[in-house]
Each structure stands twice: as C-alpha cells, then as structure tokens.
Amino acid sequence: MKKFFMLSNEEIKRSFKLYLSILTMLVIVELTSVVYQVLHYQSKLEDLMKKERLTEMEAVDQLNGPLTFGDATNYFKYMIAIGIMFTILYAFQIWYRDWYGESKYIYRLLMLPGKRITILLSKLTTVLVFVCGFMGIQWITILLSRRLYEWLLPEHLQAASKIIGESAALNMLYTFNVIDTFVILALALFVITMVFLFVLTERSYQKGKALLTIAKDVALLIVPFIALRYLFDLTSILVPNQQVFVYLSFILIYFVYISWKCVRLLNHKVSI
Incomplete structure (x- = not known):
C-alpha cells in the first residue's frame, strides 16, 4: 500500500502542471464563450431593431426567441471533447514517457520491490483522479456560467433550457x-x-x-x-x-x- 501511494503521488506531481494549465485554458475558453454568445446575441438584437425599425420583442421573435442557456453554452461541447481527447492521450503518455529519455524511468519502476500490479494501479488511479478533477471543475464552471448568463442578459431575454442544448450525453455530465x-x-x-x-x-x-x-x-x-x-x-x-x-x-x-x-x-x- 505504501508503494502504491508513493507511486500515485509521484505520477500526479509529474503531470500536475500540464494538467492544471490545460484545465485553466478550458475554463477560460468556456467562460469567455458564454460572454461572447450573450454579447453577440444582444448585438444582433440591437442591429435588427435599428435596421428594421422593430420593437425589442419583435426583434426577439425574428431571432427565434430569447437566448437560451443551452445556446449560451454551445461551445462547451467542444471543450468537453478536448478534455476527453486529452484524457485518452494522457493515458498513452503516462506509460510512454517512462520508456523515453536518458533515465528510462520505466526501468526504475520495474526494478522496485513488490508486485508490478502496483505500477498499473498507480497510473490508473492518477488518470482517474484527473478525470474526477475535470468533472468537478466542469460542474463549477457551469454554475459560474449560469451566473454570467443571468448577470449579462436581461431577464426578459432569457429562456430556460437544458444545459447543453438537446445533447443527452453532455447533459448527463452536468446533472450532479x-x-x-x-x-x-x-x-x-x-x-x-x-x-x-x-x-x-x-x-x-x-x-x-x-x-x-x-x-x-x-x-x-x-x-x-x-x-x-x-x-x-x-x-x-x-x-x-x-x-x-x-x-x-x-x-x-x-x-x-x-x-x-x-x-x-x-x-x-x-x-x-
């Protein structure tokens, strides 16, 4: 058990900076995309009112109704796809990096006393910890996005919807x-x-x-x-x-x- 915790801690420390950098980038892009979608909708609304001389509600009807939260978070599905791709690539990288480089880290691991299954479990645990971290950050991000949406957009221009449009798979991620x-x-x-x-x-x-x-x-x-x-x-x-x-x-x-x-x-x- 001591060997497992030692190896898991080592694996997490080796990848934490890269993981944190990618996670921070995804969160920034997601929050920025919500701001962009809301401001873009308001801009289209104002342009339509000026050009067509419409009332606000008439312009809203022309734009197929109020902006839903699903529309405001439309880019989230791409960020989630990037997160999934990163997880799969990391699952490859967590092994292959040990075979390359001057030190050949894998040789040190294989020569450690004890059962080799501990090496497998420590790497598996590390990837799963990162998956859990990604899910937790996504939950926090969606809550912050909801606040942004409600703060930036007047209430009468808001519309209730599923979090990520009609995608059942993506909505499952945010059901808590x-x-x-x-x-x-x-x-x-x-x-x-x-x-x-x-x-x-x-x-x-x-x-x-x-x-x-x-x-x-x-x-x-x-x-x-x-x-x-x-x-x-x-x-x-x-x-x-x-x-x-x-x-x-x-x-x-x-x-x-x-x-x-x-x-x-x-x-x-x-x-x-």
Whole structure:
C-alpha cells in the first residue's frame, strides 16, 4: 500500500502542471464563450431593431426567441471533447514517457520491490483522479456560467433550457446525479484500461504481432456486440431492460479480461 501511494503521488506531481494549465485554458475558453454568445446575441438584437425599425420583442421573435442557456453554452461541447481527447492521450503518455529519455524511468519502476500490479494501479488511479478533477471543475464552471448568463442578459431575454442544448450525453455530465457520475467514471475506467492494454501489448511484442494482438482484442469487443445486436433485432427473446443487462454483463466480463491481460503482460512480458 505504501508503494502504491508513493507511486500515485509521484505520477500526479509529474503531470500536475500540464494538467492544471490545460484545465485553466478550458475554463477560460468556456467562460469567455458564454460572454461572447450573450454579447453577440444582444448585438444582433440591437442591429435588427435599428435596421428594421422593430420593437425589442419583435426583434426577439425574428431571432427565434430569447437566448437560451443551452445556446449560451454551445461551445462547451467542444471543450468537453478536448478534455476527453486529452484524457485518452494522457493515458498513452503516462506509460510512454517512462520508456523515453536518458533515465528510462520505466526501468526504475520495474526494478522496485513488490508486485508490478502496483505500477498499473498507480497510473490508473492518477488518470482517474484527473478525470474526477475535470468533472468537478466542469460542474463549477457551469454554475459560474449560469451566473454570467443571468448577470449579462436581461431577464426578459432569457429562456430556460437544458444545459447543453438537446445533447443527452453532455447533459448527463452536468446533472450532479450520483448514478450518472458513476456511469461516466465507469466508462472512463473502461476506456483507460483499454488504452493501457494497447500500450502494454505494443511494449511486449514486435510490431507485427502487437498489431495482430490488438486487433484480436478489439474484435473480441466489437464482434460479440454486433452479434448480440443482430440477435436482439432478429428475435424478441428479451425485453429492452433484459437486453441492457446482457450488454452490461458482456462489458463487465470484457473489462475483467482486459484487466487480467494488462496484469499478465506487465508481470510476464514487459521486461527491463
């Protein structure tokens, strides 16, 4: 346990400045985008009133109604996409940086006493901590954005809406719901573990064999999913809720498989 906390702390310290810089940039862009959307809407409203000699409410109707909070936060979906991309890239980078450079940090890690699974868990924990931090900052940002929206825009020009338009996936991020948060973290854990498996496979075999092994592992995920979908569409043996249970069971089994394989590769294939 001491080794786990030591390695996790070291991993977080090594990446904290980069993480904080990217997170700060995303927050600044998101808040700035809300200010821009509100001011741009007001500018279009004033121009329309002057050019067409309309009343304010007539101009609002011409612009398809008041500015919704969903419209004001329209750029957030791009920032979230950037955050997801950064997380996936970081999951690759947290391993590959240890193999490069003069010191070859990975050799020091592999020679540490104790089980190698601790190395895997510390890196996985670090990425998940950053995911949790990103989600927490996004929650704070959306609350600040709401205040900005209400402060900058007169009340009669505001309109209630979902946070990010009609995107169910993005709105799930901002529900502050424990179940939704758990689902997001579970999905993040699955994707990060897949990335770790790809890295460890590439580091364990020659390029040709590594690519074939990765392709086989991806096929083990995709092919059964397609087969199940075809079976459920072709027959009516299960109701929708039961189908969801089957899908989730398969994902859980696959997650156990890739986790086991990551540990196996780290213990028996990756060497110094």
